[in-house]
Every structure is written in C-alpha cells, then in structure tokens.
Amino acid sequence: MGSVRIIQLFVFGALLLVIFGLSAWALIDLLVRPASAFVSAGKRTKTFWGLILGACVLVSFLAAPPAYLIPVYLALLPAVGAAVYLTDVRPAVAPYSRRRRGPRGPSSGGW
Numbered sequence: 001m002g003s004v005r006i007i008q009l010f011v012f013g014a015l016l017l018v019i020f021g022l023s024a025w026a027l028i029d030l031l032v033r034p035a036s037a038f039v040s041a042g043k044r045t046k047t048f049w050g051l052i053l054g055a056c057v058l059v060s061f062l063a064a065p066p067a068y069l070i071p072v073y074l075a076l077l078p079a080v081g082a083a084v085y086l087t088d089v090r091p092a093v094a095p096y097s098r099r100r101r102g103p104r105g106p107s108s109g110g111w
Helices: 002-032 035-040 046-063 072-096
Strands: none
Touching: 002 046, 002 072, 035 046, 035 072, 046 072
16 A cells, blocks of 8 residues: 555656646746737736736646645645646747847848
C-alpha cells in the first residue's frame, strides 16, 4: 500500500506543477498583450484578467509541492482560470495584438 500512495503523490504533485506552469504561461501572455486588444476583441479588460490570472498563479503556487499550503481541491480552480484565458480570450485577442511589420523589400531575406 505504501508504494501506491507514493506513486499517487508523485502524479498529483506533477499535476499541480503543470497547473502552476499553465497559470504562469497565461499570466505572462496577458502581460505582453496591449490593453486595447481586449476591448477590440469584446472581452473583459486586461485588468480583470490580470487579477484573475494573478490569483491563479498565487493559488497554484501555494498548492504546489513541497508546500501544499492550501487544500487540494482549491488547487484545481487555477486550472479553470488559465484554461479559459488560454482557450477563449487569448485566441480572440491575438489578431488585435500582432506587431505591425514594415513592407517587405528585396533585402528582407527569405525565399
């Protein structure tokens, strides 16, 4: 029985680290997007998503091993926030936050 528990703890610890990574990725992506892109895409403001994703990173950090400072079921909430941002908001905001490139000339390289 002891070895099964160790495997379960390892797998769950890995899951918590993945959730922390997703939350951090979503927050970093949010920080590089312009605030006007959120309004143009018809989504909630950048400040709103910053608060949500900041809380997701904090909660997932507190739940990650070796600390386990909060109950395990609360560690799943950051996964929801990060998943909503990465699957709904990020694709909607992306077209409005691309950098403008200058005209391509003969010296721009490529094929």
